[in-house]
Amino acid sequence: MAEADGAKNPGGRVLAIDPNTIAKHFDSAEVEARLDLAWQASGIHRWDPVRPRDETFVVDTPPPTASGSLHVGHVFSYTQADVMVRFQRMRGMNIFYPMGWDDNGLPTERRVQNYYHVRCDPEVPYEADLQLEVPSAKQRKKPARLLSRPNFVEVCYTLINEDEEHFRALWRRLGLSVDWSQEYQTINDHCRRIAQLSFRDLFERDLVYSVEAPTMWDVDFQTAVAQAEAEDRVLPGAYHSIGFGVEGSDEGFVIATTRPELLPACVGVTAHPDDERYRGLFGKRAITPLFGVPVPIFASEHVDPEKGTGVLMVCTFGDATDVQWWREEGLALRQLVGRNGRLVPIEFGSEGFESQRPDAANAAYAELAGKNVKQARARIVELLREPGSAVGGAGAALEGEPEPIEHPVKFFEKGDRPLEYLPTRQWFARLLDRKEQLLAKGEEVVWHPAFMQARFRDWTENLNLDWCLSRQRYFGVPIPVWYPLNASGEPDLDAAIVAEREQLPVDPTVDVPTGYEAGQRGQPGGFKADPDIFDTWFTSSMTPQISSHWGTDPERHARLFPADVRPQGHDIIRTWAFYTIAKAALHEDSVPWKNAMISGWILDPDRKKMSKSKGNVMTPLPLLEQYSADAGRYWAASARLGSDTAFDEKIWKIGKRLVTKIFNAGKFVLAQEAEHHPISAELDRAFVAKLATLVEGCTHDFESYHYARALQQTESFFWSHFTDTYLELAKVRARRFADGDASAAVESGSAVASLRLGLSVLLRLFAPVLPYVTEEVWSWAFAKEGGHASIHVAPWPGEADFSTVAAPASKRSFEVALAAHAAINKAKAEAEVSMGREVLSLVLAGNADDLAAFEAVRSDVLAGTRVHECATTVDAGLEAGHFAVRDAAFAPRP
RNA sequence: AGGCACGUAGCUCAGGGGCUAGAGCGCCGCCUUGACACGGCGGAGGUCGGCGGUUCAAAUCCGCUCGUGCCUACCA
The missing domain is CATH 3.30.2320 (hypothetical protein PF0899 fold)
Structure with missing residues (x-):
């Protein structure tokens, strides 16, 4: 650095700049464009595959959903990650910092559906050379155009490539120091291979299974969903009191239900074993009104005697408890709700739908069949009100009026109607019997801030379903499975044929399993493909292994796995963090990363979550234009990890002011002409001592992920200990030599060396947050002087910067x-x-x-x-x- | 219902047993000095949500309480 040269070369001239050659104002747009190109060209963000693991810092970057809209929340969390990366790079680490695009899955399908007003229908034939145009408002009123599955997937690919370009441009503008040679898409061949390999590995070790079982189902998207994608929404509902009969007696009782439309699916009645009111009923059979169906009455500890009437009907399936009772009691299956959310046709009197009065039952059910759940509920309430609907024929089955309540109902997080439980065949990964292992891995990861680990622990402890992996959708990674067909053309679903490792990636609807010919597809004695795709998290949970080339390049994997840090938002701890930890545990009994840094959310100024539907989303590009990328990064880096922050444009303004000040101070300091002399004056030594203390604190803060505190300390020092004070005091002495006082050479040299050291150190402390302005100022002199062309690969300040400067005579000199x-x-x-x-x-x-x-x-x-x-x-x-x-x-x- | 976080100046936030509780913005007054008016100097402004406790000493630790946000559970 400057003073080091001065020590070696006393009397030589300092490399000063002519301030007239520097722009009057900092032109952020020009500098951002120029430096971004320079960084890409010089490759300073490239990972070096040769350097050893312990010098490597591996980032498991969140691949953004490219089909989502850009908003300031992206700038926020991605900048926080980049700040930590840039710190590590300056400490000499070999950075592995990839970027991916999470483009497979439902969000892309939805975007394509809306953008082109199309739907996928696997029955429609493929159209070669399909050209789609964005439809007019008029065309949107007509039914959506149906596309074949291959056409639909092609359109998805086209659109994601456009969307990803917007994100890439934002990341480049923001100065994320990503190694773009490591870019990936979660739908590309490589990621499909990793995801399918993951399945194959789990299959071989009996960690996945397929089973036909009641599963949470979204009736609009018509797919199964996993526990992690379900959320509760509090909705108005009503208790309906419905009179039931008891077989072979005139007795009756009243159940309370919020789902009267499931009465035809009633398969049992239950009450608490200690409930005196109903004790006498256990073991008998109840008779449902309207349908005259006899169902067993059993006792269950799970019933709350205080709730409703203390006795309730069990249906297939009203909720998760129904599923539990159905399993435990071995009840009948009377599936009512179909895949599209409408009540399926059934016939009372047939097997499985026994009824004492089949004709009346079928007449009543004819009023419901084909209706959706909401319509059926309204209609059955009318039927239950009718005189004669009660069991035994006297009066109405519905007692009184429905009592309005509010209650939580499970929804698919992206869905519009409540989830239903449908018995369907799905693939699952075994997680429930591995909770202890998963919790232990959660302990092993260091969470920043630490309290975020509780989110992971709570979720894991409360997990009550294995991971449902299969989705009945189109744009995703296919499940690499075929089923053999028997002589009559029926598939043997328990004899899945999983694609060989060497075959991957495969599309089983196109590719052929080993040992079969293409012509045997769909033929008796041949095979058929599993038509489903994976849950998108099944692939995104492999991002560390996607980057490390797990399963295909062991040497690279050893260098890059587990990663050092996973940056992400707290909203996806239960999904992305959880599944990633689960996969690493299942595959290699490892953590996927050593640290998790959890960003907060950006809330709107009223502290509400920003969302497209609320229309309160801020787009980042106009802000970046107005205030500069550095200012936006300043805003992001001002917030601590884990804390949600109300959007405040004032912080951008402050950031811009800081950038301007750095630019001007840099210009002034570097314009001072002097001879090289050691830092000797008391004030200069006192300043350097203060500076060394600052560096020590900032280094510690960065190491512990407290980048916001480091920034605050640096900013405060820069302003109140450098530009407003020390610089004002030292500048007169600094100028004396240049103004013609040859006798002041040593004193001026000390001041200039100290000012330059201060600038150099402060620029480097700011560099992780403000990469553009610091690089620009660095380039004027320090780049040539110190041998580090870019500040971003210059050494992090430390002992080496200060060791040649003597301690001040008095510790109090500076403050005095x-x-x-x-x-x-x-x-x-x-x-x-x-x-x-x-x-x-x-x-x-x-x-x-x-x-x-x-x-x-x-x-x-x-x-x-x-x-x-x-x-x-x-x-x-x-x-x-x-x-x-x-x-x-x-x-x-x- | 359990858990976590937060509550400090008008606003956005630092501080986390002991300096006179801080910053920026905003506000008031002033200053064009050879880096910067996209600047500088000075000032006003807070019983640190409330109550109680521990301590020589509490914004800071503990208990209770109120408020806000979120996580998990609750779906008859």
Whole structure:
């Protein structure tokens, strides 16, 4: 660095710049475009595959959903990750920082459906050379155009490539120091291979299974969903009191239900074993109204006697408890709700739908069949109100009026109607019997902030379903499975044929399993493909292994797995973090990464979550144009990890102000001409000592992921210990040599060396947050002088920067100088004269210790404040660190 | 219902047993000094949500409480 050269080469000239060659103002757009290209060209963000693991810092970057809209939340969390990466790079680490695009899955399908007003229908034939146009509003009113599955997938690919370009442009603009040669799409061949390999590996070790079982089902998307994708929404509902009969008696009882439309699917009745009211019923059979179906009455500890009437009907399937009772009691299956959410046709009196009065039952059910759940509910309530609907024929089955309540109902997080439980055949991964292992892995990861680990733990402990892996959708990674067909053409679903490792990736609807011919597809004795695709998280949970080339390149995998850090938002701890931890545990009994840094959310100024539907989303590009990328990064890096933050444009403004100040201070410091001399003056040494303390604190903060505190400390030091104070005091001495006073060479040299060291260190402390302005200022002189062409690969400041500078004679020199400077400034402000006004004479009052310490910095303070004559007087009443100015005589205004 | 976080100046936030509780914005007054008016100097402004406790000492630790946000559970 500068002073190091000075020590070796005393008397040589400092490499100063001509300030007239530097722009008057910092043109952020120009600098951002130019430096981005320079960084791409020089490859400073590239991972070096040769350097050893312990010098490598691996980032498991979140692949954004490219079909989502860009908003300031992206700038926020991705910048926070980049800040940590840039710190590690400057510490000399070999950075592996890839970027992916999570394009497979439902969000892309939905976007394509809406954008082109199309739907996928696997029955429609393929159209070669399909050209789609964005439809008019008029065309959108007509039914959506149906596309074959291959056509639909092609359109998905086209659109994601466009969407990803927008994100890429934003990331480049923001200065994310991503290694773009490591880019991937979760739908590409490589990711499909990894995902299918994961399945194959789990299959071989009996960690996945397929089973026909009641599964949460979205009736609009018509696919199974996993527990992690289900969320509760509180909805208005109503308890309907419905009278049931008891077989072979005139007795009856009243159940309460919020889902009267499931009455035809009633397969049992249950109450608490200790409930006196219903004790006598256990073991008997109840008779449902309207349908006359006899169902067993059993006792269950799970029933809450306080709730409703204390006795309830079990249906296939109203909720998760129904599923549990159905399993435990071995109840009948009377599936009512179809895949499209409408009630399927059934016939009472047939097997499985026994009824005491089949004709009446079928007449009643005819009113419901084909209706959706909501319509059926309204209609059955009318039927239950009718006189004669009660069991036994006297009166109405519905007792009183439905009692309105609010209750939580499970929805698919992207869905519009409540989830239904449908018995369908799905693939599952075994997680429930591995909770202990998963919890242990969660402990092993270091979470930043630490309390975020509780989110993971809560979720894992409360997990109650294995991971449903299969989705009945189109744009995703196919499940690499075929089923053999028997002589009559029926598939043997328990004899899945999983694609060989060497075959991957496969599309089983196109590719052929080993040992079969293409012509045997769909033929008796042949095979058929599993038509489903994976849950998109099945692939995204492999991002560390996608980057490390798990399963295909063991050497690379060893270098890159587990990763050092996973940055992500707290909203996806239960999905992305959880599944990633689960996969690494299942495959290799490993953590996927050593650290998880969890960003908060950006809320709108009213502290509401930003969302497209609320229309309160801020788009980042206009802000970046107005305030600069560095200012946006300043805003993002000002927030601590894990805390949600209300969007505040003022912070961008402050960031821009800081950028301007760095630019101007840099220009000034580097324009000072001087000879190389060591830092010797007391004030300079005192400043350097302060600076060293700052560096120590910032380094510690960055190491512990407290980048916001490091930034705050650096900013505060820069402003109040550098530009407003030290620089003001040292600049007069710094200029003396250049102004012609040859006798001042050593003192000026000390000031300039110290100013340059201060600038160099502060630029480097700011560099992770403000990559553009720091690189720009660095390029003017330090780049040539220190041998590090880019600040971003220059060494992080530390002991080496300060070891040649002697400690100050007094530890108090710096604060005393600043206090005297402040006192004189205050006197000028009170006299309403400019800070530049000369002072003919004044008396500086202070306590004895301070005045003694003042002597060592006296000449700099007086020069910086333009005081000609200064007398001092002891005033024991003044506290340490406080001076008072008395009898100031100001020179007339020039 | 359990858990976590948060509550500090008008606003957005730092601070986390002991300096006179801080910053920026906003507000008031002033200043164009050879880096910067996209600037500088000075000032006003807070019983640190409330109550109680531990301590020589609490914004900070503990308990209770109120408010806000989120996580998990609750679906008859």
